[in-house]
Amino acid sequence: MQQQPLLEVKNLKTRFKITGAYVHAVNGISYSLNEGDSLGVVGESGCGKSVGVMSVMRLIPQPPGEIYEGEVLYDGRDLLKLSSEEMRHIRGKEIAMIFQDPMTSLNPVMRIGRQITEALELHMGMDKKQARDRAAELLTMVGIPRAADRLEDYPHQFSGGMRQRVMIAMALSCMPQVLIADEPTTALDVTIQAQIVDLVKKLRDELGMAVIWITHDLGVVARLVKNVAVMYAGFIIERSPVEDLYVHPSHPYTLGLLGSLPRLDSHERERLISIQGAPPDLVDVPQGCPFRPRCPYAIERCVEENPPLLPVSITHESACWVDVTTGRPR
Amino acid sequence: MMAQNEMNATLEKQMVPAEDNLVVVRNLKKYFPIKRGVLQRTVGHVQAVDNVSFTVKRGETLGLVGESGCGKSTTGKAILQLDRPTAGEVIIDGVDLVHLKGEKLRQMRRKMQIIFQDPFASLNPRMNVGQIVGEPLDVHGVARGKEKEERVKELLKVVGLNPQFVTRFPHEFSGGQRQRIGIARAIALNPSFVVCDEPIAALDVSIQAQVVNLLKDLQGKFGLTYLFIAHDLSMVRHISDRVAVMYLGRIVEIADWQAIYDDPRHPYSQALLSAIPIPDPVIEAKRKRIILEGDVPSAANPPKGCRFNTRCPVRQERCFIDDPQLREVMPGHWAACHFA
Numbered sequence A: 001m002q003q004q005p006l007l008e009v010k011n012l013k014t015r016f017k018i019t020g021a022y023v024h025a026v027n028g029i030s031y032s033l034n035e036g037d038s039l040g041v042v043g044e045s046g047c048g049k050s051v052g053v054m055s056v057m058r059l060i061p062q063p064p065g066e067i068y069e070g071e072v073l074y075d076g077r078d079l080l081k082l083s084s085e086e087m088r089h090i091r092g093k094e095i096a097m098i099f100q101d102p103m104t105s106l107n108p109v110m111r112i113g114r115q116i117t118e119a120l121e122l123h124m125g126m127d128k129k130q131a132r133d134r135a136a137e138l139l140t141m142v143g144i145p146r147a148a149d150r151l152e153d154y155p156h157q158f159s160g161g162m163r164q165r166v167m168i169a170m171a172l173s174c175m176p177q178v179l180i181a182d183e184p185t186t187a188l189d190v191t192i193q194a195q196i197v198d199l200v201k202k203l204r205d206e207l208g209m210a211v212i213w214i215t216h217d218l219g220v221v222a223r224l225v226k227n228v229a230v231m232y233a234g235f236i237i238e239r240s241p242v243e244d245l246y247v248h249p250s251h252p253y254t255l256g257l258l259g260s261l262p263r264l265d266s267h268e269r270e271r272l273i274s275i276q277g278a279p280p281d282l283v284d285v286p287q288g289c290p291f292r293p294r295c296p297y298a299i300e301r302c303v304e305e306n307p308p309l310l311p312v313s314i315t316h317e318s319a320c321w322v323d324v325t326t327g328r329p330r
Numbered sequence B: 001m002m003a004q005n006e007m008n009a010t011l012e013k014q015m016v017p018a019e020d021n022l023v024v025v026r027n028l029k030k031y032f033p034i035k036r037g038v039l040q041r042t043v044g045h046v047q048a049v050d051n052v053s054f055t056v057k058r059g060e061t062l063g064l065v066g067e068s069g070c071g072k073s074t075t076g077k078a079i080l081q082l083d084r085p086t087a088g089e090v091i092i093d094g095v096d097l098v099h100l101k102g103e104k105l106r107q108m109r110r111k112m113q114i115i116f117q118d119p120f121a122s123l124n125p126r127m128n129v130g131q132i133v134g135e136p137l138d139v140h141g142v143a144r145g146k147e148k149e150e151r152v153k154e155l156l157k158v159v160g161l162n163p164q165f166v167t168r169f170p171h172e173f174s175g176g177q178r179q180r181i182g183i184a185r186a187i188a189l190n191p192s193f194v195v196c197d198e199p200i201a202a203l204d205v206s207i208q209a210q211v212v213n214l215l216k217d218l219q220g221k222f223g224l225t226y227l228f229i230a231h232d233l234s235m236v237r238h239i240s241d242r243v244a245v246m247y248l249g250r251i252v253e254i255a256d257w258q259a260i261y262d263d264p265r266h267p268y269s270q271a272l273l274s275a276i277p278i279p280d281p282v283i284e285a286k287r288k289r290i291i292l293e294g295d296v297p298s299a300a301n302p303p304k305g306c307r308f309n310t311r312c313p314v315r316q317e318r319c320f321i322d323d324p325q326l327r328e329v330m331p332g333h334w335a336a337c338h339f340a
């Protein structure tokens, strides 16, 4: 038997109440993460990537939000059943999160040093001196030059890339078991993005923490993670080890995404295979397969029944009734 | 420093015979004053575009890449005279635009258009689609009444929108559809030159491909010439015939779309290429990455000598003294590095 996973999300469902209707943001996603694992969550904007991990962290505003089904098992405990006090401890110490906009985690009017030492004193029981030394050490570790001299600076005195590093230092301050990164490089230039991806990779290998990396960029995922989950309309529609996803994409949506991307290394310029239409409104997720209105492979069965994740190989699953290699029903 | 006449000689060489070039840009500069204090005294200048020269052939797409703030949009706007250049020449179809005014400039404006990044911000929310796409036809008195209506519907069809949409408003459309409306408007007057300023940056991946395919189709159909601005080098290579790489207000390399990937000569281009992930884990595992140190310096106070010298992994002493000019390192391939 396998070991018990570090983090296991089971059939998680989250929705938002709006006037007279629900936004079905996350519609029953499941995944698990072992120690030191890395999972990439890929999908276009609005497909439920952020709501999915914010639900894990219990950071969904309730109301209008509601996690109405599922379990989030961390170290055997269901996080969805913890008190806010217990959850605060998990967020500070066990699972940390970094965001696209570092200012969501940084306080603009507090000195950087204090922002880091506060958590160290609270969660790690350090005294002022120890916490300060550790803060400088953390900032050095994430590549901030002359870190000890910068503890008195405010967030606005750092560039975008450097602020992202400060946020990472803060997230790592209590040595979390899991780091959740929600598009932390999307707003950055590619050379700075490469610096940050490299940094997280290095820290992951050194500290042995598990990483969930959310992105809309299939390229970044190829560089960073071991496993990938592709999301569409609040569902995970394909899941596989990273190498296999690019060699044998098995869901028509994944195929479309890969076809939409010109490759930096290509020597031919074939017409891009675009996906027709646009993603569905999550207030009105179509019955049957959510991808059907855009799907060139659709068969009759897709109209009525939404396919669950079905195995393509031992480690690879796709939520589709059709075998995309033959175009025939599976 | 390279002597001025020597520089002009290299520039001339870069220019192919005039009739092939729709657009010729020579020593283009755009400086923005930095004002301080109650008196708003000018205390310095942002050298947003500093001595940029290139040409675009008829029917060609020149891609312009570089990281945010390097001067891409400013270059595009200075060429179209939406923002008057500080110095330099911009010749389109044989006419120097920099000193053109009034009716003559207005006539030239018909030939050149721009498509912006943000389809949400660039369309007037109070105008319906028919009015938005038809406006340039009104302004230039090209068509009115029934004829205008027909032309607008025709344009919507060309960009893949339902002609029935004329009475709808921008908020009723998705991002990709709004970008199509912007494109229909841009091509309404049969322009010959279109600056596409990050037209797909705000769109989702699957929608980006739709818009890029459309731009390519329109180019084939109407013989358009594009300056395609983007920070996504993969997409720029896909759509461009030649690619220019910008850094801190300068063009540091220009090459054919194949050569820019196969044989980048400038250390910045090399780092930029290596930073872009390729969606293929097998290739990714093998690629060598050049991680640049630090951030881009301020355009108000660019480094002396080579502007890339604060981050360049192969800089030498000379790079802090001499400012490298673009020179032809291979036929048709230009790089601004002493050691390229």
Ligand SMILES: Nc1ncnc2c1ncn2[C@@H]1O[C@H](COP(=O)(O)OP(=O)(O)O)[C@@H](O)[C@H]1O
Binding pocket: A016, A018, A023, A024, A025, A043, A044, A045, A046, A047, A048, A049, A050, A051, A052, A061, A064, A065, A282
């Ligand atoms: N506070 C909220 N109220 C209502 N709808 C929301 C709220 N937060 C997110 N949503 C909706 O949930 C869906 C998923 O959003 P999100 O997880 O942020 O997408 P992603 O991160 O994949 O871009 C979207 O349709 C979004 O509009």
Ligand SMILES: Nc1ncnc2c1ncn2[C@@H]1O[C@H](COP(=O)(O)OP(=O)(O)O)[C@@H](O)[C@H]1O
Binding pocket: B032, B033, B046, B047, B048, B066, B067, B068, B069, B070, B071, B072, B073, B074, B075, B299
């Ligand atoms: N109107 C303006 N006033 C002052 N500075 C400007 C103005 N427009 C652009 N800049 C500056 O000029 C530089 C180039 O900007 P821009 O051309 O927009 O870059 P890009 O399009 O490559 O991101 C930046 O440093 C920017 O801050």
Ligand code: SF4
Binding pocket: A251, A252, A253, A289, A290, A291, A292, A293, A295, A296, A297, A298, A299, A302, A307, A319, A320, A321, A322
């Ligand atoms: S289940 Fe049907 S509609 Fe859905 S992706 Fe597969 S073929 Fe397309």
Ligand code: SF4
Binding pocket: B266, B267, B268, B306, B307, B308, B309, B312, B313, B314, B315, B316, B319, B324, B336, B337, B338, B339, B340
């Ligand atoms: S001139 Fe010097 S600093 Fe500039 S790119 Fe070349 S080697 Fe680097």
Ligand SMILES: [Mg+2]
Binding pocket: A049, A050, A051, A182, A183
């Ligand atoms: Mg998100």
Ligand SMILES: [Mg+2]
Binding pocket: B072, B073, B074, B198
């Ligand atoms: Mg710009």
